[in-house]
Amino acid sequence: SIPLGYFGGIGAASRNGILFKGSNYLDVMAAVQNVVMDKTGTLTKGVFAVQEVVLQPGFDEADLLPMVNALESKSTHPVATAIREYLGAKAVPLEVREMEEIAGHGLAGTVTGKRLLVGNFRLLRKFNIAFDTAVEDIPLTVVAVAVDGVYAGMITIADVVKADAAEAIQALKRMGINTVMLSGDKSSVVKYVAERVGVAEAYGDLLPEDKVTRVKDIRAQKGSVAFVGDGVNDAPVIALSDAGIAMGGLGSDAAIETADIVIQNDQPSRIPMAVRIGRATKKIVW
Ligand code: ADP
Ligand code: MG
Numbered sequence: 001s002i003p004l005g006y007f008g009g010i011g012a013a014s015r016n017g018i019l020f021k022g023s024n025y026l027d028v029m030a031a032v033q034n035v036v037m038d039k040t041g042t043l044t045k046g047v048f049a050v051q052e053v054v055l056q057p058g059f060d061e062a063d064l065l066p067m068v069n070a071l072e073s074k075s076t077h078p079v080a081t082a083i084r085e086y087l088g089a090k091a092v093p094l095e096v097r098e099m100e101e102i103a104g105h106g107l108a109g110t111v112t113g114k115r116l117l118v119g120n121f122r123l124l125r126k127f128n129i130a131f132d133t134a135v136e137d138i139p140l141t142v143v144a145v146a147v148d149g150v151y152a153g154m155i156t157i158a159d160v161v162k163a164d165a166a167e168a169i170q171a172l173k174r175m176g177i178n179t180v181m182l183s184g185d186k187s188s189v190v191k192y193v194a195e196r197v198g199v200a201e202a203y204g205d206l207l208p209e210d211k212v213t214r215v216k217d218i219r220a221q222k223g224s225v226a227f228v229g230d231g232v233n234d235a236p237v238i239a240l241s242d243a244g245i246a247m248g249g250l251g252s253d254a255a256i257e258t259a260d261i262v263i264q265n266d267q268p269s270r271i272p273m274a275v276r277i278g279r280a281t282k283k284i285v286w
Helices: 004-015 024-030 039-043 061-072 078-090 121-126 133-137 165-174 187-197 208-222 232-240 253-258 270-285
Strands: 018-020 034-038 049-055 096-102 106-111 114-119 141-147 150-158 178-182 201-203 225-229 243-247 261-263
Touching: 004 018, 004 024, 004 270, 018 270, 024 243, 024 270, 034 039, 034 208, 039 178, 039 187, 039 225, 049 061, 049 078, 061 078, 061 096, 061 106, 061 114, 061 141, 061 150, 078 141, 078 150, 114 121, 121 141, 165 178, 165 187, 165 270, 178 187, 178 208, 187 201, 208 225, 208 232, 225 232, 232 243, 232 253, 243 253, 261 270
Parallel strands: 034 178, 034 225, 178 201, 225 243, 243 261
Antiparallel strands: 018 261, 049 150, 096 106, 106 114, 114 141, 141 150
16 A cells, blocks of 8 residues: 555645656655756747848848748747747748658758758758858857758747746755756757756757667766656657656647656746655655
């Protein structure tokens, strides 16, 4: 039979919007050694806003932007949502063929007969497209565009760090827990966010499979891992962690389904709270 303390712990957590899918995860959180987090949608709001459109000479916004919009209309990624919000008014129904979403890279497809690439610089490198590498260092997420094998320009977008992210990281550190941020976004953005929230370690430019490798390494070298994420891409890491935590508000169904713990209101401060409830429950049980 399950000791009464566990029911108290699960109840206290659920009243605070933290759903534990089993009492054993109270124990896991009580003793957790590393909290590993995704950036976009976990520590940041995951709601990007377009900052600027910078096209190369010879490319025209009126031609190009509706094509970008048409391709992004097929994706549910937060980056795609930002582009659609911004370009939506310019929407023209255009024929999109052979659309392919390449995880951690972006989109490729044929729009009105032209080969379009819309994604990060890694996507451009994958297709051997030349671009000015100086633009890689700006601390903004970049949606680069190539048309028929030629770099056409970029749309810069920015996300906002969640209000309680820094406070959540501080609380975890005070509890003696190692904090790590993993992201598919480029290093300059990752570094900027890492400094703002104060995580002990941060790694960018990671493909979904790189996140899996990182989490396995952390477990092998530094002990138990709670991983917090929100995306479809996060489901594999959520599955392999000692405690997989999903942001439930904006999170993908795959992440929520795979998770052991769901944070309903998406607030990072619920992570140290889950540890606190786990530790308090343990005192009552044992
Ligand atoms: P993360 O959630 O850590 O940012 P993802 O693997 O979801 O990681 O995405 C990594 C990067 O791939 C994004 O930061 C973005 O630059 C690019 N990307 C992914 N999907 C799209 C898309 N639909 N349009 C443009 N860029 C995209
Ligand atoms: Mg994500």
